[in-house]
Amino acid sequence: MKLASCRSCERSFTWSKLYKSLWKLRDVQCEHCQQKHPLxxxxxxxxxxxxxxxxxxxxxxxxxxxxxxxxxxxxxxxxxxxxxxxxxxxxxxxx
Incomplete structure (x- = not known):
């Protein structure tokens, strides 16, 4: 199993960032390049x-x-x- 990563900079998201965004059903934003990723x-x-x-x-x-x-x-x-x-x-x- 592998966590999702940013499409732009290829950095993996943290488990906690993904977990929080899924509970709120909100987009995930990369902390490195600021790219937003809609679910x-x-x-x-x-x-x-x-x-x-x-x-x-x-x-x-x-x-x-x-x-x-x-x-x-x-x-x-x-x-x-x-x-x-x-x-x-x-x-x-x-x-």
Whole structure:
């Protein structure tokens, strides 16, 4: 797995910069050359799909485990946050 890099200067973005931009669904700006990179529609779709599918999967799993509502909410939140750690690796830029 490799993090996305700037198209202009080829420098890799930091994981935290990509992670923050994906949660806000905002463009990423290169700190070196100031080039803005808009996120592609497919990246936005993947981020939302992973989040929704994780929540649905978490609901089914929590139900099978017999968790209470609070335990289920905590389980789903932790599962979603854990999977979101991989979001920076699925970034694609708008062409």
């Amino acid at each position: 592609s529609l497919s990246t936005k779709f993947r981020v939302h799909s992973i989040s929704y599918l994780t929540a649905i999967l978490g609901l089914f799993t929590a139900d099978k485990l017999g968790l209470s509502m609070l335990e289920s909410a905590i389980f789903i939140l932790l599962l979603t946050l854990t999977l979101s750690l991989f979001y920076p690796f699925i970034v694609k830029w708008k062409e």
